[in-house]
Amino acid sequence: MGMQRSLPAERILGRGHPRVDAREILTKYGTVIALLLLVVVASFASPRFLSPVNLMNVLRQTAIVGVLGIGMTFVILTAGIDLSVGATLALSAVLLAGTLDATGNIWLAMAAALLVGAFVGLANGLGVTLGRVQPFVMTLGMLGIARSLAFLYTKGEPIPVLEMDFLKLGIGYLWRIPVPSIVFLALLAVAAFALHYTRFGRSVYAVGSNEEAARLSGISVGRDKVLVYVISGLTAAAGAILYTAQFAAAPAIAGEGYELDAIAAVVVGGTSLFGGQGGVVGTFIGALIIGILSNALNLMGVSPFAQPLAKGALIILAVLLVGRGRRS
């Protein structure tokens, strides 16, 4: 004993060839790999899958859930959850349609929708922070409230929307890409930028990672949490705009169950429900995976009763894959 060895440089280089770490690759690119696999399988299963028309369809159908998923990502990054987004979408949608009906002004109608969304988010945020209600409980309650208000407002009858200029938002194309997809991508870019290049984004990760450490480091935890719920409310309202424009009507049942698809997109995209890990790029891929899967199942003529089964299995599989890498 008593020998001296190992130069630091030699140690840093890890001696010999560096091992390719399979785990690391799985963690980083697991969702991308899953997406590619799915595309390959789907294109073999149905020749129509890769046709441009169909791909555009997938993109359009992914947009609404994807937009909801963006706000949901912010909430989940802080270790929260927002179960009210589907119902908020409905409430925003019916008020949008109502305002449009009454005033004929598209801008006013969209502003009304966004205002409602922000307001619902604010209520969620204040309940979670000032009221110290668990996010799950608070937003579950809000789900009921918002949905019910939507029904009361419409008295059960869907409100039709016939303003052609507005409907273009849902069914139109820009540079041959469906407008909803463009909206989705634009919001995605803004969100990704906010998460990675702004002070607020940093705080979101910090709060979700260790709330007490963030507080002791001077982060205004309460304010940031309220903000993420407001963002989620706003993206739900944006989803409402796309929904109404796409279906030319605002029924009170709009967006039912969308909260689960949005959460699935976020989780499949690799964002941890415990907070502090993940991001919107993952959510984009997650939303695509879920969109493509529904589409492929439809093309293959799988019974609607069996579709949730396939979706559920896929979600669990994706999370297993990502989680396996992350645990190490």
Next chain:
Amino acid sequence: MGENQPVLEVQAITRRYPGVTAVDGVDLALFAGEVHALLGENGAGKSTLIKMIGGALRRDGGRILLHGQEVDFRSPADALAAGIAVIYQELVLCPHLSVAENVLMGHLPQTPTMAVDWPTTRRLVATLLDQLGVTLPLEVPVARLSTAQQQMVEIAKALSRDSRVLVLDEPSAALGRRDLEHLFAVIRRLRERGVAIVYISHRLEEVFEIADRVTVLKDGALVGAWPIADVTMHGLVRAMTGRDLGMLAAPETTVGQPLKLEVRRLGRRGVFADVSLRLHAGDVVGIAGLVGSGRTEVLRAIFGADQPDAGEVLVDGEPVRFRSPAQALRHGLGLLPEDRKTQGLLLGRALRENLSLASLGRFSRFGLLQLGEEERAVRGFIQSLNIATRGPSQSVVTLSGGNQQKVVLARWLARRCRILLFDEPTRGVDVGAKEEIYRLIHELAEQGAAILVVSSELKELFAICQRIHVMREGRLVGEYAGESLREDRVAEAMLIGGASDGDAAVVAG
């Protein structure tokens, strides 16, 4: 110790991580009835080595022999069953379960109907604790125990399996002197019973007090192993760091500097009362006291992390009342919390984000992060504090304990606070880095910061403070400076309160 066969032998064991070889072909032999100290700088590979021994981590190469037989543990449970118990740097008890349940976790005695056999459980646990010479309430959830008591629960848990090898990873980092004596008494008792003990610590005096042999690691590789009688303090420091360390003297007492922080009769019901302090620019003031004497709580109350219910705090002569830490930060205060895991680190996040967390204002303009500026500052701290890392984007969860501590400390250095409250600033930090941190503290004081330090290590307070307050049972019982600043007096005051004859006379700045 001699020619007899080692209980446990590790041969050429290796563990690689992407970009770093954490443990590089290390040998280690452990004999029955010895206390074997494992030393090395932060990131030298100590924790990684013992995790492999304890079955918590797979090895990439090398062999482990137990009583001469090669073994291959696939889980901590395997190692435990074979008689190897490891108490990790971060304790892993179930906080809501009782002491008794934790001690016998995994093998609670059962009645024939598969229910827990409580009478037997209690009897077994009481016997075990008795053998250790400790008394603990059996029914209380461990979350309510002090760190020192929780450690005893861990040790009892290890013994309940009749372990022949007990590994302690930095058990003293969170202990005051009195708890430490107790721990040593328990260790000596186990040594007499023939248990082989691995003891990891950054406090070299402890090593000379308790160890029979030492092994030193550096950069993942073995430097050497010696009987304790064959080494000196200087020799060990040199083996660990590859250089000699100078001695530091506390900075000059400041005179005529403006008063930065004044605390008047601050109190929080049931925790501490009547605490008054004055810090001038350039002051480094210490608070000594036993764990649980209320030191941490005073710092938290000053910082607005908890709300005091009596007294007042003045910053630059202005009365302030912080409702949140964010407000305290705006007034130029910073608090380094005592427990880095629960109060300091964003575990899954990058070193960069952890380091700049309290200075996001400095590193952003109109809410946009200035990543280049941040990167430069972060790299500067990695270098000046000698943080062992692959770079700013390494996740802090993969840093060694001492390097994590450096990161949370750097968070407050980056913030450039004018009033710093440091709670155990060097917990788990190696000797070389400690010296560097002391130097930085002095530098900050020279630049006009006022610094209040809480530490369980008296030596540390004496190395950096011009003035030391002693806290006991929630009250300040003495203030020592100048002539009266002597280790024996402070230690005595911590245990039995300040001397009555004006001996603890205040020599206020």
